[in-house]
Amino acid sequence: MAVSVHAPPRRDHERARGTRIRAWPENRPIDATYHLGFLATEIAVRCLFSQHISAADMGEVVAGMETLMDWVGRVGLGPMGTRAAGLPTPLNRRFRRSLRSLHGIVGRSIDGRHGCAQPVDDLLEVLLAARDTATGLLPGDQQVRDEVLACMMAGADATTHTLAWALYLLGRHPDVLTRLRQETDTALGDRAATVDDLPKLPHTGQILAETLRLYPPGYLLSRRTKTEICTGGYTLPAGVTVAYSPWAQHRDPKLFPDPLAFTPDRWAGRHLSTSARDVYLPFGTFERARQRGPVRPDANVGGQQASPTRPAAT
Numbered sequence: 419m420a421v422s423v424h425a426p427p428r429r430d431h432e433r434a435r436g437t438r439i440r441a442w443p444e445n446r447p448i449d450a451t452y453h454l455g456f457l458a459t460e461i462a463v464r465c466l467f468s469q470h471i472s473a474a475d476m477g478e479v480v481a482g483m484e485t486l487m488d489w490v491g492r493v494g495l496g497p498m499g500t501r502a503a504g505l506p507t508p509l510n511r512r513f514r515r516s517l518r519s520l521h522g523i524v525g526r527s528i529d530g531r532h533g534c535a536q537p538v539d540d541l542l543e544v545l546l547a548a549r550d551t552a553t554g555l556l557p558g559d560q561q562v563r564d565e566v567l568a569c570m571m572a573g574a575d576a577t578t579h580t581l582a583w584a585l586y587l588l589g590r591h592p593d594v595l596t597r598l599r600q601e602t603d604t605a606l607g608d609r610a611a612t613v614d615d616l617p618k619l620p621h622t623g624q625i626l627a628e629t630l631r632l633y634p635p636g637y638l639l640s641r642r643t644k645t646e647i648c649t650g651g652y653t654l655p656a657g658v659t660v661a662y663s664p665w666a667q668h669r670d671p672k673l674f675p676d677p678l679a680f681t682p683d684r685w686a687g688r689h690l691s692t693s694a695r696d697v698y699l700p701f702g703t704f705e706r707a708r709q710r711g712p713v714r715p716d717a718n719v720g721g722q723q724a725s726p727t728r729p730a731a732t
């Protein structure tokens with residue numbers, strides 16, 4: 419991979435992305451998950467290490483991410499768990515090849531950064547400079563590489579599926595699409611949005627919030643109990659894994675009237691109750707959510723969201 423010290427101007431990336439999207443065929447089906455996966459991975463890669471990454475490497479990153487996610491779903495979270503990882507199956511072999519290739523690409527980027535005199539404004543720079551709060555030590559390259567890969571996987575996958583579901587819902591609700599177009603035309607014209615534009619795009623935000631309500635990419639999350647807790651008539655001992663489903667919570671008719679309807683306006687003003695906002699957890703909750711990912715600041719939920727796994731002793 420060619421690592422240049424100066425990142426190509428942002429507008430070049432935007433132009434390249436615009437050209438690719440305009441190349442999507444009109445009025446014919448496209449594999450939205452594939453195309454959006456490419457787009458989301460590319461954006462995640464640019465945020466993580468803003469330097470140039472060749473088209474060939476980018477293709478390898480996208481394909482590698484797809485293999486890694488496939489492996490996590492079918493092997494890592496499969497019935498035998500990681501015990502099946504050592505078997506010489508085609509998926510395990512593809513997984514190892516992809517991991518080697520991703521390690522190579524990210525590793526070369528880290529090496530390039532060590533030789534770079536000027537500070538760069540991206541996440542890799544932040545990770546390389548992050549000192550352990552207890553020891554004051556800088557992280558090793560391998561740790562940084564693993565964090566970068568975790569961010570690439572977590573960031574690109576969730577974003578891809580959110581955007582794919584948003585397109586699906588917009589395709590079925592042309593009235594919402596028309597409003598979206600009007601809003602973006604007024605706020606942006608034909609330029610790409612920046613963070614500063616977000617206040618001018620309230621309807622766009624509501625469409626994404628409603629997409630994440632109906633189709634949260636993290637539809638089943640888990641936590642381990644630190645202490646014994648009693649909730650909903652059940653006692654959960656310390657140290658057990660508790661699963662909860664944002665997907666199910668988001669469809670509770672008591673909190674979200676007409677829960678299966680795609681209604682971005684429900685996010686306007688104060689339509690939703692505080693309880694509804696409390697169970698809305700597309701980005702998860704607790705410590706992780708506070709540390710990582712784009713989190714709603716008002717996401718706040720107590721133990722009552724946990725799915726009890728065993729009845730209280732009577």
Ligand code: HEM
Pocket residue numbers: 462568569570572573574576577580630635636639640700701702703704706707710711712
């Ligand atoms: C629509 C966008 C996104 C959604 C819906 C989403 C959702 C989530 C959820 C549900 C979790 C699990 C949290 C939990 O267990 O409580 C998570 C974890 C995480 N997310 Fe996101 N996320 C998004 C975008 C991103 C982006 C853009 C990044 C990074 C650039 C990112 C990085 C992470 C990381 C590093 C984790 C922790 C992974 C781990 O420890 O295994 N996410 N995200």
